Amino acid sequence: MASIAQALEEALRHHRDNALGPAEVIYRRILEVAPDEGDALNLLAVLCLQTGRPDEALTLATRAVGATPGAPSFHATRADAAAALGRPALEADSLGQALALTPPSPQAAPQAAAWQRRRGRALAATGDITTALQALRAATALAPQDIDAQDDLAVLLTRAGAVDEAEARLTDILARQPGHASAVRNLASIWLNRAAARLAAREPAEAAILARRAVELDPGRRDGWARLGLALTALNQPSAAADALRQALPLPGPVEETAEILINLGFAETRQGRFAEAEAALDQALILAPGRAEALNHQGILLHAQGRLEEAAAVLGRAVAAAPEDHRPLTNLGTVLRDLGDDEATETHYARALALAPDDAAVHWQRSLARLLVGDMATGWQDYEWRHRTGQLPPLDPAVAAVPEWPGPERQEPAGLRLLLHAEQGHGDTLQFVRYAPLLAALGARVGLMVQPALVRLMALSFTGLTVLPAGTRPTTADWDARVSLMGLPYRLGTALDTIPAACPYLTPPPTDAWRTRLAQAVPPGMRTVGLVWGGDPRPDDPVSALIDRRRSLPLTALAPLAAARDVRFISLQKGVPAAQAHAAPLPLLDWTAELKDFADTAALVACLDLVITVDTAVAHLAGALGRPVWVLSRTDGCWRWLRDRSDSPWYPTMRLYRQRHWGDWTHTVRQVADDLVSEPTN
Numbered sequence: 001m002a003s004i005a006q007a008l009e010e011a012l013r014h015h016r017d018n019a020l021g022p023a024e025v026i027y028r029r030i031l032e033v034a035p036d037e038g039d040a041l042n043l044l045a046v047l048c049l050q051t052g053r054p055d056e057a058l059t060l061a062t063r064a065v066g067a068t069p070g071a072p073s074f075h076a077t078r079a080d081a082a083a084a085l086g087r088p089a090l091e092a093d094s095l096g097q098a099l100a101l102t103p104p105s106p107q108a109a110p111q112a113a114a115w116q117r118r119r120g121r122a123l124a125a126t127g128d129i130t131t132a133l134q135a136l137r138a139a140t141a142l143a144p145q146d147i148d149a150q151d152d153l154a155v156l157l158t159r160a161g162a163v164d165e166a167e168a169r170l171t172d173i174l175a176r177q178p179g180h181a182s183a184v185r186n187l188a189s190i191w192l193n194r195a196a197a198r199l200a201a202r203e204p205a206e207a208a209i210l211a212r213r214a215v216e217l218d219p220g221r222r223d224g225w226a227r228l229g230l231a232l233t234a235l236n237q238p239s240a241a242a243d244a245l246r247q248a249l250p251l252p253g254p255v256e257e258t259a260e261i262l263i264n265l266g267f268a269e270t271r272q273g274r275f276a277e278a279e280a281a282l283d284q285a286l287i288l289a290p291g292r293a294e295a296l297n298h299q300g301i302l303l304h305a306q307g308r309l310e311e312a313a314a315v316l317g318r319a320v321a322a323a324p325e326d327h328r329p330l331t332n333l334g335t336v337l338r339d340l341g342d343d344e345a346t347e348t349h350y351a352r353a354l355a356l357a358p359d360d361a362a363v364h365w366q367r368s369l370a371r372l373l374v375g376d377m378a379t380g381w382q383d384y385e386w387r388h389r390t391g392q393l394p395p396l397d398p399a400v401a402a403v404p405e406w407p408g409p410e411r412q413e414p415a416g417l418r419l420l421l422h423a424e425q426g427h428g429d430t431l432q433f434v435r436y437a438p439l440l441a442a443l444g445a446r447v448g449l450m451v452q453p454a455l456v457r458l459m460a461l462s463f464t465g466l467t468v469l470p471a472g473t474r475p476t477t478a479d480w481d482a483r484v485s486l487m488g489l490p491y492r493l494g495t496a497l498d499t500i501p502a503a504c505p506y507l508t509p510p511p512t513d514a515w516r517t518r519l520a521q522a523v524p525p526g527m528r529t530v531g532l533v534w535g536g537d538p539r540p541d542d543p544v545s546a547l548i549d550r551r552r553s554l555p556l557t558a559l560a561p562l563a564a565a566r567d568v569r570f571i572s573l574q575k576g577v578p579a580a581q582a583h584a585a586p587l588p589l590l591d592w593t594a595e596l597k598d599f600a601d602t603a604a605l606v607a608c609l610d611l612v613i614t615v616d617t618a619v620a621h622l623a624g625a626l627g628r629p630v631w632v633l634s635r636t637d638g639c640w641r642w643l644r645d646r647s648d649s650p651w652y653p654t655m656r657l658y659r660q661r662h663w664g665d666w667t668h669t670v671r672q673v674a675d676d677l678v679s680e681p682t683n
Contacts, residue, residue: 004030008039020047038068045077054084065097072098076115083118088125092135095119113143117152129160147173151182163190188218195227202391204234215247222251226261233264234391238271238543259289263298270302271543273550278302293323297332304336305547307636307663312336327357331366338370339637343644346370361389372640380640381491392544393425399474400450406482408492415444420475420483422450426537427599430455431621432641432651433486435506436493437463448480457600462508500650505627509603516608522590523569530677531571531606531623532589533614534559535578551635552616553578554666560586561674562613568677571609573602573619613673616642624652631676633669636660 002010011026027044030037041064048057061078068074079094095115102108102115120135136153143149150173157166170187173180191214198207211228215221225248232241245265249258262285269278279302285295300316303309313336319329334349350367357363368383387393395401400422406412421437423430430451441447441463448467449459460468469475475483484492495501523529535553539545556578562570563586572582572591582591596602603622606612612623612630616639623630634642634657642649642657649655660669 004034004037004040008037008043011040012043015043015047020051023047036063036067038064038071038074041067042071042074042077045081049077049080049084054081057081058085065094070101072101075101079115079118079122083122088122092119092122092126092128095122109142113139113146113149116142117146117149120156121152124156124159129156132156133160147177147180148182151180151186154183155186158186158190163194166190184218185221188214188221188224191217192221192224192227195231199227199231199234202234204231204391207231208235215244219247220251222248222253222257222261224248225251226257226264229261229264229268233268233271236271236392236543238268242268242272242274255288259285259292259295262288263292263295266295266302267298270298270305271547273305273547275302275306291318291322293319293326293329296322297326297329300329300332300336304332304339309336309340309663313340325356327353327360327363330356331360331363334370335366338373341644343370343374361386361391365390365392369640374644375497377490377496381495385488385491397472397474399476400483403475403477403480403483406484406492409443412482413444414440417445418448418479418481419445420448420450420480421486421489422483423452423455423471424485424487426618427452427455428618428621429487431507431599431618431625433489434459434463435501435503435625436486436489437466438506439493439501440489441465448475450475454598457598458507458509458603461510461600462506497650502650502653504625504653507603507622507625509607509626510600512604512607515605518592519571519608526567528565528568528610529571529608530562530565530568531573531609531612531614531619532556532559532562533573533612533617533619534581535574535576536615536617537576551637551664554615554633554670556581556584557586558666558670559613561670562677563587564674565677571605573606573612573614575602611677613677620655621652624649624655627654629654629656631656631658631673633666633673634659636663 007026007030011023011030014023014026024044024047027040027047030040031044034040041060045057045060045064048054048060058078058081061074061081064074065078075094075098079091079098082090082094095118099112099115099119102112116135116139120132120139123132123135133153133156136149136156139149140146140153150169154166154169154173157163157169167187167190170183170190173183174187191210195207195210195214198204198210208228208231211224211231215224215228218224225244229241229245229248232244242265245261245268248261249265262281266278266282266285269281282295282299282302286292286299289295296315296319300312300319303312303315313333316329316333316336320333323329330349330353334346334353337349338346347370350363350370353360353363354367364383364386368380368386371383372380403420406419419440421440434449434451437447437449448469449463450469450471450473451459453470456468456470519529534556536549538549562568570587570589572579572589572593574582575593575596579593582589592605596605599622602619603626606619606623606628607626609628612619612628613633614620614623614630615633616635620630620632630652632642632655636659638659641651647657649657658669658673660666
């Protein structure tokens, strides 16, 4: 036999030429003669790894290390075998040995950097994050241009909670190598994790910004589009949310995730009133995930929005049975039962939901509306205070929020208090609850009123002793001691059903002489004048309000039966988009609305009319607050403020309510109004 050195040289030549069989034969012959020949042991271990024998490779590499402990490459081969066997602790230890035997030098730096990177990954797999970070930092210091090592370090920094440093490193990687696949994926993951945290913290605006950055960086991220859709839904932007969710659907992912996206898409479509599209999405979700509670819950919401109340109750009952510990189906079922008129069952379901989620604002909010509807104002007003936590209302102007909130007279006497009352929701809400302002002034408070611009002039005329400010004014604590929403006053002042401050009129219009002259010229003597409003504010920027407006409004053509009252001249009070219908009115209609620039102008005209007939919108409150006769057409799921099944209102003595019998069908309601208009003289 040739010398061991010659045999090794021949075996290595075969090995390099990929003639692994002859190489192995020679390695084994050498080891028969010299069992502790380190090079032969190491090279045979390498060959065993190449041929899929990691157990034998580890045994040989361990013998090689024992025979020649000072050879760094032998420890590295042992690490390779440990890695192939899925033993990260042994891999990390072997690489540590190899590194300890490698003297620092420019020539050795690339190999040392590679070993440190591998050691860091192996240590991370054992859970030793601290030491793993040390190894990866050493790797990046030895090879600062190694993008992949930088990426590994960023991943581990994220795992260790050092997300800011990880984000900075990933950003640097992408600046140096745009499109680096792993860095793109990892940076997008950081942003999406932060988006999820912001959603959990009820900060959807920040979540949407982060999710959008993620999908712009990595548009193939299905979870990115899905999370953006959730954030936009929480921001009350269902159209944009649906667009994002549609981007997610065709991207690959598990069936469970597809079902989740379809469920959220169905909800977004429902919020836009796109009921056919919502139904298609939810049906597909239930095919993929039969009986899934979340899909059934959203299907119940869809059926409710369509007025299919019995079907909605049945589906939501199935959702409750499928997920008895989830408060959301319970809440939604309670709301459907409210609209079905079962107030006892409604309260039972809300109570069960609150037992499961006592701090959920949406449950308190829905319960408040149900309790106010049945006249339980003690519970209703208290729960109504949760409305600001639901995310359904726009946030307060920071300047307004900076003024301390008034807790009520029991904790802070109003006498001598500089108290700012501010509008909160719609014009009608301001008109209804501004009645409390003079009551507080009578208790000694110096009252300010901050209202919508269209109401400023009317408020100034009506409450001459108060300071009236337009919304958008920047109040300061130097000017005001406390502030409170107008809609928070019934709770703070303990309003009950029999203590509603209902003295009307409490609003004062501008001089009416000009309108009286105009009406006398346009309307024959003996004819009654009746103001008409047939549409509310569609509020396209508020999808929830937009859906409600679709139910409370009706086309002017639906009021055609009112023309049977031959002694009536109708006067349009309709503003906004629906006003365009006046040019083709199905009844005699005078339209001077172009001259109505604000609510003061409208109040002056209303004050001259015999009657106002209106859908449930701000003019109903205006007429009632002016003490004028007003007939209100109320939808089936009527507003809580009109109470359950009453034809009168404790808020406005001159109001009469005409309630819709069937969801979306105004035929009977309008016929009843027409009959009363014909048969009853207007007061």
